[in-house]
Amino acid sequence: MATALMDKRSTSAPTAKPQRHRTKTSRPSETRGAWILLSPYVVLLLVGGIIPVGYAVKTALEKPPTPLDPSGGFGGVASFKTVFTDFRFLDTFQNVFATLAIWLPIMMIGIVGLALLIHASPGRFGSTMRFVYYIPGALAGIANLVLWVYLLNPAQSPIEGFWHAVGVDTIKQAVAAPGHLPFILTAMMFFQGVGSWIVVVNGGLNGISDETLEAAALDGANAWQLAWHVKLPIIRPWLGYAALMNLAYGFQLFLEPQLLDQVASNALPDQWTPTQLGYAFAFSNYNFPAAAAMSLILLVITLGIGLLIVFRSGLFGEDDS
């Protein structure tokens, strides 16, 4: 499924054909060397990935200790039942889907539109704009949150006029009014994320050969037609990749809803996203089996999205063989 772009990239890699027969049979010394070189990474992979997942499976299958029965022990799938039947479980996924439904289309249009605009502006202006769009991305995580607290608080916001016009006088009203949160999260995540994705998609656009673009221009394509019929189809793998990565990102939302609740004087639901619910299981209820079960559910979802990206986006084609 290698795309034209993937081919272009892999041509820079030496794919010496005559050596192929040798690659089929790996030599013992080569295998041994490979594992020695891989060992630090494998240790970290075990500590940071495989062991915690295994331990989470074990924990999820245990009984939560209670005051009456502090021993715990094997509990079968009871924890998964606890999670699935929790009154917040479906709500948290609905909240995430509501946010994704608003955010993903806006994000994709923003990424494609701005990347195409930059690509249509060669020279210093285009690269300056690309840098400017990237700047908000440097304010990642909690820094972005504090910036948005500044923007969302009508008492000092530079868009104070806007808030008063829509009848909002306090940050609590701005954040906690019913239905506001998906839009606020959309604004926050768009501001923080769009720039780095523009750089990624722009990298894809820069991979299009000049001959292709010149040929289309000679055929009489104007800038719109060029973007729509030539550039967009070529960068489709990048767009699929961006959409899926952002989808996976949406499922693990935590920081923004958690801290917006804090600045809105706890006027928001405490467990608004699945990750917040998992956190609550672990650190409010001390029900580690349920927390582990919740993590595994999210893991399966994001793992599924991850496999889709790797196998279907066309960006991770094999280098050879």
Add this chain to the structure above:
Amino acid sequence: MTGIETWSAGRLARVVSMLFVAVLFLLPIAGFVAMAFRSNDGVEAGEGGFLGLGDIAWSNVQYSWSQVNGFGPEGGLFSRWLMNSLVVAGGGAILAVVAALPAGYAMARLRFRARRAVLLITLVTMVMPNTVLVIPLFLEVNAVGAVGQLWPVALIMGFFPFGVYLSYIHYLTTMPRELVEAARLDGLGEVLVFWWIGLRISKQVVVLVAFFAFVANWTNFFLPLALLSSNQNNQTVSIGLQQLIGASPLFNPTVAAGLDVKLYMPQLALATFISMLPLLVVFLGAQRFLIRGETVGAVKG
């Protein structure tokens, strides 16, 4: 067909819309940075005019810093959090480099049976949000009784599959297989080939991996929250900022009333601004390599 006129109208529309978006992106940041240099009285009175730029003064920064760094039972907690962030983000970045380079080299230039499996695991873990594993990681660290300590956080941050992928692409594209063959003929073992030849051409990828890992670690919120919340002295600055917000009279008057320090928006903005400075420094340091490595880094971490 008035070719030139439609072209210039289109060009005008393009430039205007790009500038419009740029202004939308930059104005909030300018106002926010200005906020770090303002006084709370000025903010409350709405002084300073456009974005509050007329209200900025160095003395405000000095006062705000005294408040921010005065936070905590004996004060100085904020500086401590900054140091902790440097330790875990820097330690994690070093570990990421140490693990990623040989692993990327082995996957790119050596043939062994599990190669495709290791590559697949790396790609899948790379595109998964790291937040998903935080609770399982907490359970793991809890099982060895190390919750509240910094070293497990640094160790876990050292697991950075995107860095392995960057190294893999780097060796695939910059190190010809013939070079490896020649070194083997000279009698070097596989590890020595990597050590003497692979590492010689690694400056670029070392900077890239270290940069991306440091930024990801520095801005990581959920992992330190789960692993370090129990120990106030061992928190990182991202968790610390959350505590400062929680202690602000703007959002929590009852808690703030019991504190000596007063953390209003200028103080919070200053603390945030200071917490961003290390990222700015590493960005400037790595900039040259980031621009050159644009094609390699076409895939986001």
